[in-house]
Amino acid sequence: MMNRRQLLKTGLAGSALLLAAGFLARPEPDTPDALGMQGLDTRFLHAADRNLLAAIAPIMLGLSLDVAQLKALLLGVDRAISGLPLMLQGEVRQLLDLLGNRWGRRYLAGVKTPWASASASELHAFLEGWRQSRFTLLRSGYQALHGLINAAWYANPASFAALSYRVPAQGRVLQ
Amino acid sequence: MTSPLKDPIKEGLARGWQVYDGALLTQDLQLDCDVAIVGSGAGGGISAEVLAQAGLKVLLIEEGALKSSTDFRLLESEAYPQLYQESANRQTLDKGVTILQGRTVGGSTTVNWTSSFRPPIETLAWWRDKHGLSELSEEEMLPWIAKAEARVNIGEWLAPPNPNNSVLEKGCSALGYSHGRIRRNVRDCWNLGYCGMGCPTNAKQSMLVTTIPSALDKGAGLLARVRVERLLFSADNKQVDALEGLALKDDTLSPSGVKVRVKARHVLLCGGAIGTPALLLRSGAPDPHEVLGKRTFLHPVVLSGAIMPEQIEPWSGAPQTVYSNHFLHTWPIDGQLGYKLEVPPIHPVLLSTTLTGFGLDHARLMQAMPHLNVMLALTRDGFHPDSPGGTVKLKKDGSPALDYPITDPLWQAFRQAWHSMAELQFAGGAQSVLTVHENAKPASSLAEARAQIDSLPLEILRARVVSAHVMGGAAMSADASRGVVNHWGEHWQLGNVSVIDGSLFPTSIGANPQLSVYAFALRNASRLASRLARA
Secondary structure, three states: OOOHHHHHHHHHHHHHHHHHHHHHOOOOEOOOOOOOOOOOOOOOOOHHHHHHHHHHHHHHHOOOOOHHHHHHHHHHHHHHHHOOOHHHHHHHHHHHHHHHEHHHHHHHOOOOOOHHHOOHHHHHHHHHHHHOOOOHHHHHHHHHHHHHHHHHHHHOHHHOHHHOOOOOHHHHOOO | OOOOOOOHHHHHHHOOOEEEEHHHOOOOEEEEEEEEEEOOOHHHHHHHHHHHHOOOOEEEEOOOEOOOHHHOOOOHHHHHHHHEHHHHOEEOOOOOOEEOOEOEOOOHHHHOOOEEOOOOHHHHHHHHHHHOOOOOOHHHHHHHHHHHHHHOOEEOOOOOOOHHHHHHHHHHHHHOOOOEEOEEEEOOOOOOOOHHHOOOOOOEOOOOOOHHHHHHHOOOEEEEOEEEEEEEEOOOOOOEEEEEEEEEOOOOOOEEEEEEEEEEEEEEEOOHHHHHHHHHHHHOOOOOOOOOOOOEEOOOEEEEEEEOOOOOOOOOOOOOOEEEOHHHOOOOOOOOOOEEEEOOOOOHHHHHHHOOOOHHHHHHHHHOHHHEEEEEEEEOOOOOOOOOOEEEEEOOOOOEEEEOOOOHHHHHHHHHHHHHHHHHHHHOOOOEEEEOEOOOOOEOOHHHHHHHHHHOOOOEOOEOOEEOOOEEOOOEOOOOOOOOEOOOOEEOOOOOEEEOOHHHOOOOOOOOOHHHHHHHHHHHHHHHHHHHHHO
């Protein structure tokens, strides 16, 4: 049984936000593919998701990424989500829909301009705000973005050189 | 390049093993056997061999895919989605704890870090004294432990610890904390450090390369990529008549629509402490005392990072070779929660997703990876009266959810453990220490680290809490009112069902659990084999 404190902390906040998500998801999304991410063959990610993730990823990773690197990253995120159980994929869909529409972006993420034109400091403030939010739901949203973007980037062997990471010589014959 | 080494699974398949891949099934399948084993990890793997040796017709059913050494290419990008539950991102209901658990033929034994500890004597004593399991004496368990050790070649690891492990050893020596070397279940190990991605050289003596091939050679069958949906009960609700499974598509996620029905004289549940209670719950198994799925334990783990002055390449070499039980023996077993100290292997995906923070701070730490040491503290849950563990529930689609609220004694242990790890890392030569918590920053002295740790808010999704050990939820008990099974793992209400996996444990075990699961599996499967042979 959930006690009252937990209900207030997760249940109420959670259901209120999910209701809001459904309501907010109605307005048109921002103009998609503003960052040159068009034509990417993703299974899970829509244009609006790609737009959002392409804006956030360099801030999350602390790296400047060119278009080719961003595309590789988005394909990695797409693969990572597609490998999750279907229920979890549904949760990621809710999160991306929430952030992908202009009301969610404006009022929950606090980002005034469309994702593609948001400034680095605005994006940073959004991530920091959710990371340190008093609401567990927003913190879990941040952690989901953190996990997906980092997993996608650092799963890619192209990221290894910057870490001086490589499989030991005797292991390479097994690859 | 393909591996120059032999692949015992590919060879066995070529010899004609009876193996079905759910993803390749095009029509419904009906199978009969003496014993159906749900789950092919530590419990299921050991049991399969024991029962097949006894001449019984065994069928292993595994939700994950059959992957083997030539598939293991030392890549996190392939290993996590293919070999782990929920792409290594299984989480508790409130997302407070991330759980690493295998989901492949061999279960977690295929991807574990080879750490082998005997069941702690103080845990067995606690089970005898407080849970009434008087049969579980040291004399009773020791022969099974020894037999398990021999079966999977558990022995001393003679190579020196890698530098990541050495930090723990040096720190303990400097501070006078007891510590030791970890025994491992390997044979001709190359000391590569990629155990968590599946052993590419078949050195790790997991179920995948030991008991499962042996059982298959003796005529056992294996169904991979089949998820057992439910057990079908007899009219009087005292027996399982059949199991219903769903074949999974190539993605190992979604059912293809093909159904599998298995009739068995006896059913062994070996799906781990989340999967086993969930299957019983999903099936509506009798649970008159409402204990099923309760008291599920995780050994919740907190972490501390350190920058070392020299390059230590923490991804290279046997991942876990040094431990300290100092803080398991500092307080009474049911007092302040104790913790076991170890180090984890460090690879880019695991590190980047586990490290807190983002942006430049995170990128700088990632680039410092060759200098990084990470220490972990594994807390011993289930002994303190306010550490009741979690509860396995079902999501809308019937998949398991573990509700594991982190209670106050755990938070206190986490804070204490962060202190211990910072102290050990500085004593081991660290330049700076970073508690893995969203509100922590790298500290360049122990005093600075301690001041930070004392002020960290104790909240989920700020503190990074992980787990690699699932236990409990279908516990052994002295009488039917307190647990799901007796000390042989036999279900109190269902005459032909046994549980043989970590679900049996009435508390956490207090050490990396593989050897404990092997020992109980040998003992209980041997008993079952003689019971079924007589019948």
